[in-house]
Amino acid sequence: MIIDPWSSQDIKDYGKLRDEFGIEPFSQLIKKINNPSMLMRRGVIFGHRDFGRIIDAMEKKNPWAMMTGLMPSGKFHLGHMILAQQIIDYQNRGGKIFLCVADIEAYNVRKKSYEELRETAINEYLVNYIALGLKPKNCDFYFQSDRNVPYYRLASSLARRVTFNEIKAIYGQISPAKIYSALIQVADILHPQLTGKKPVVVPVGVDQDPHLRLTRDLASRTKEEFDFIPPSSTYHVFMKGINGGKMSSSNPSSYIALTDSPEEARKKIMRAFSGGGATLAEHKKHGGNPDVDVACQYLTYIFEPDDKKLTKLIEGFRKGDIISGDLKGYLADRVEKFLKEHQKKRELAKRKVGQFLK
Amino acid sequence: MIIDPWSSQDIKDYGKLRDEFGIEPFSQLIKKINNPSMLMRRGVIFGHRDFGRIIDAMEKKNPWAMMTGLMPSGKFHLGHMILAQQIIDYQNRGGKIFLCVADIEAYNVRKKSYEELRETAINEYLVNYIALGLKPKNCDFYFQSDRNVPYYRLASSLARRVTFNEIKAIYGQISPAKIYSALIQVADILHPQLTGKKPVVVPVGVDQDPHLRLTRDLASRTKEEFDFIPPSSTYHVFMKGINGGKMSSSNPSSYIALTDSPEEARKKIMRAFSGGGATLAEHKKHGGNPDVDVACQYLTYIFEPDDKKLTKLIEGFRKGDIISGDLKGYLADRVEKFLKEHQKKRELAKRKVGQFLK
Secondary structure, eight states: OOOOGGGSSSOOOHHHHHHHHOOEEGGGGGGGSSSOOHHHHTTSEEEEESTHHHHHHHHHTOOOEEEEEEOOOSOOBHHHHHHHHHHHHHHHTTOEEEEEEOHHHHHHHSOOOHHHHHHHIIIIIIHHHHHHTOOSTTEEEEEGGGOOHHHHHHHHHHGGGOOHHHHHHHHSSOOHHHHHHHHHHHHHHHGGGGGSOOOEEEEEEGGGHHHHHHHHHHHHHTHHHHOOOOOEEEEEOOOBOTTSSBOOTTOGGGOOBTTSOHHHHHHHHHTSOOOSOSSHHHHHHHOOOTTTOHHHHHIIIIIOOOHHHHHHHHHHHHHTSSOHHHHHHHHHHHHHHHHHHHHHHHHHHHHHGGGGOO | OOOOGGGSSSOOOHHHHHHHHOOEEGGGGGGGSSSOOHHHHTTSEEEEESHHHHHHHHHHTOOOEEEEEEOOOSOOBHHHHHHHHHHHHHHHTTOEEEEEEOHHHHHHHSOOOHHHHHHHIIIIIIHHHHHHTOOSTTEEEEEGGGOOHHHHHHHHHHGGGOOHHHHHHHHSSOOHHHHHHHHHHHHHHHGGGGGSOOOEEEEEEGGGHHHHHHHHHHHHHTHHHHOOOOOEEEEEOOOBOTTSSBOOTTOGGGOOBTTSOHHHHHHHHHTSOOOSOSSHHHHHHHOOOTTTOHHHHHIIIIIOOOHHHHHHHHHHHHHTSSOHHHHHHHHHHHHHHHHHHHHHHHHHHHHHGGGGOO
């Protein structure tokens, strides 16, 4: 494990996550997983709840599923790739993929039109997923606003089992729109089991955990009527923005979009926040701090698939043998190459969109 | 007009209804209606909002619809016939009938199971409607829990446009279940226009008016997206219970169910609350009070279709020429005859149920 978010500065309350919320370190079960993915073995996926059920189903070749949602707003950027990589990995491991476009939520909470949302969901999200390797077989890509009667009936049936305080705990404040969104999101997570009881894993960032807790509670409260297995979940760290702060869809200088030109991407990387010493001499003497270095992160999360090479780069940087400019250059080459290839794949992907839409 | 609820004791705030809420006396437009129904000409339907649109559509043979819902709980009784008569009258006048089983609301607010609710909706409500004359043609009988995607999308799209206070004003208190029910009910009223803009009338008791006001507001607030005509509405008085108080589904001695035996119904009527004098002598001297007399009401609302005969009976009772026992006997004969015939028709109706279900 290269990243140890349980001891990192970014998320301070891991003890609380474990003790109060029952999120367990992912590292504890990684040896049970056949050929763990890069994100798993590097600790980017750092926590889980009941992931053992998924491992068990994979081993026994029992049906299982992965469910996730996307909020169709803004550009698809490197930060979104963390989830995309997981989706595709789970599909390759034999899971049925449920990919929900949260357009009812976006319509109500962000006040966009369904047409605009559909356009963004397809051109920004679906096309990139396909280009990254998502296949139509065993993939159920759907819009909340265009699902089916049993799904809406499920959402409707949850209304009597949820309280204001539970929804307040998730959103901080409540409104009819937020209550509706919360109910439909619980239905998103549970409805894969309407066509057969099975373990379902939802990969999320820690900020999404309140939704998972609510869903697990509602799975218990509907026991006599639906008999759902409470969803499993995994938790991944967030990629930092180019500037070392939050990667934010509303701030294009904080991210590299998958449609950015390779040249533009290179420029952004060369400007990225560095964990290197203040001067070359200092860096050589005291070394760099890979924990805050953006280039180190991006290599770890996406761009250096070879674990040995990655360790060499990071340790070299930590010791001061590798300087920031070289590390950024190395990353920029990788990103440029990736974007060139990816943008070609996007053109092919556009023709495959129809296979994912009913 | 035999009943004048605008001046009756039961509903005291008709001035308020008109001035604050824009409900107009139905009597003002009755002369524009071709062959007004018994309930219209007797003032049982006493108020309306924008019913002129419906009259206009009827005259011009433009499409129009009637929408109403039923809460599937308890027995179908004489009180329900006020609405049933209107439904059938509107169907005969060429309106498309939307008949909604409010099972999502009943499930969430009354905590019944969908199976139980479906059973009650069909065996108590639909069978009686059919026996009373409802025809499958131009009738869309549906369950909230089993409608279609555009309907649910409409309900979803309303969430952002409604406030807590509006829902509180309707239900007195709020909960996620009540918010959900309110949204789905607005969708019930508006969705007939998803398949074509048209005037829609909703016949209700005055207690349901807050739902109509909310729906009309939401029709305006969704103008740019849906372009709905705000619903028209009519308001009918409630039938009193046998005991002169409220007719209540939870108190079988307060109502005559359409499945009660004719003998049982006769007994209930003979015990009914009377507006007659305390003694025979007093009645002969001072006369009776038809405004509080249950038998007078039931004859007016349902069992004496002949206006002249009705006036004779009521005026005779008022003067003291007709005594309470005789009036009740007259009503009991009518009710017995009606129930015998109706219960035969129910048996035939049961075979027609399939024509109303998709």
